[in-house]
Amino acid sequence: MNPAGRPLSDAAATRVLSGAEVPVGRRDGRGYWTTVAVRLSRDPLTLFFGIVLLLIVASAVFAPGLAPTEPDATNVLKRLAPIGTPGYLLGADELGRDMLSRLLYGGRLSLLMGILPVIGALIIGGGLGITAGFIGGRLNMLVMRTMDVFYAFPSVLLAIGLVGAFGSGIVNLLISITVILSPPIARVAESVTTQVRTYDFVEAARASGAPTFAIIRVHVLANVLGPILTFATSLVSVSIIISAGLSFLGFGVQPPIPEWGLMLSTLRKSIWINPYVCALPGLMIFVTSICFNLLSDGLRNAMDVRLG
């Protein structure tokens, strides 16, 4: 960017030892996460989708202030009003409720159902995977084969089964999605931990007499968190879609609470009357999922710093 701006002291720093040992350190003293942030800031695509996502999240958080009307206020005369109707910017649904308000409020639950199960799965699946990967041996066998049992079921089917068993409701929906997202995260966590465990710096930490917990906290976590977080980000969209699907099927969120999946479900009967309005919740799910997926891709690229 600014070749003249590179400090001279850096070149001097390389001369502390003999000429045979010139460090490659141009990024003098810059930590890993700073490097990742800088790389992210130079990636316009990721940045763009990050901003879109931020807008979606902000609009959901500030829904009460942004929504023109109450999401549950009905108006029989405005049923299925087309997009652009005065007072109904994005039209109205089959009960004459303002679509914009409902989409704003609906984002709150949908995003929550996208993010909370992933956080839960990160803690459960990540914890199990890292433990199994680090301890290895029989514990690894036990944990990972148990995870494989969950893999045997198609994830949506398993979620339906779990919600069916627990009973429908938002909390049960969150729990069942957490359960189906844990095995994939555990599998990723286990594989990266198994790899990190073989590095000599872990061996050196053991040789220093450090207890297992300290080794995991200081030496393993920092090296496995990147790949696990990247993978987890890509699961947010999966979680949103599954929860939307379950709401669509009538599990989870119950009417009249606004939620994108449920809105899509109730509006589908009117798709021949006003297809654009009916497609709006689906569009929101689509855009949000795409954002999370591309953000995850960008994160993975930014974190792929060669440290070897």
Added chain:
Amino acid sequence: MSQATPLGAGPGRGEPLLAVSGLRKYFPVKGLSFGGPSLVVKAVDEVNFAVWPGETLGIVGESGCGKSTTARLVMRLIEPDSGQVRFEGRELAGGSNASLRAVRSRMQMVFQDSYSSLNPRLPIEDTIAFGPRVHGTPRAEARERARRLLAAVGLDSARFGRRYPHELSGGQRQRINIARALALNPRLVFLDEAVSALDKSVQAQVLNLLVDLKAEFNLTYVFISHDLNVVQYISDRVLVMYLGKVVETGPVDVIYNAPRHPYTQALLSSRPSMDPERRITVPPLTGDPPNPINPPSGCRFRTRCSFAEEVCARVEPPLLALPCGGHDVACHMMVPNSGHSRAGQAS
């Protein structure tokens, strides 16, 4: 001829710092045996040696002969199958975790791969301070010690302390590795191929650094390497391993000038000579070492030995002290009445 007492115990040398006897590790081989007898790799088989305070013991041998495994077994990074390890007069094997932790701070290791042996996500200062921290040293004090050690290995702590390993060269990283090993004030340091991955000029710098540090911190080294020249330069005594066994051990001058075991002779003659007058007279080694899963019976070297006779296949030669003292060899040719045609004439 007498039974070797721990090994090469010269008279009046006092109590060894580290005494290893009967150390053994067989690694099971998975997947190769269905129902049949389970296969094992005899990585380290009945190894005995001792290290006296203040000396440098060089361990040489071909790849896969068990050099590194021996060091890891003594450090208890790998659990040995059997054998006794006495360190500072205390028995180590089978000790509790707490005593093992205490001992580990007195016995440290420098690894070969300077790249994978440093945590890429940790500033090097914190890597060095990690050991003292887990042994309860306060943060500020541990950091201060890390800075002093950085200075001791020739790196400016103000400039390098907060850097990450990927910003350093191979030689610098190896200096960090050495500083990390010294952070716990060890008495004994295992240097496992510590300079093998470095290029020649840096190798010389690090070797000289090691010699200086040894004097400064009153250290004892076990220097493991396949590089015969480096071992000759740094060692006081040398131990030669072949297929998980000790074949010869003795003072460095004796081993390098008058090796008695055919394997040592062949190994040393494989070094390129700078002097055209000194031609290779001993037949060089041919072929690869046999498979350690199923090592040859009797003497393990007999399949590549030009002096091998019937007795070598039948009886395993014990490691015995030569009369000159401090020089132990495991070869039937050195044992009178062993049944070997050359036995007796050598001693």
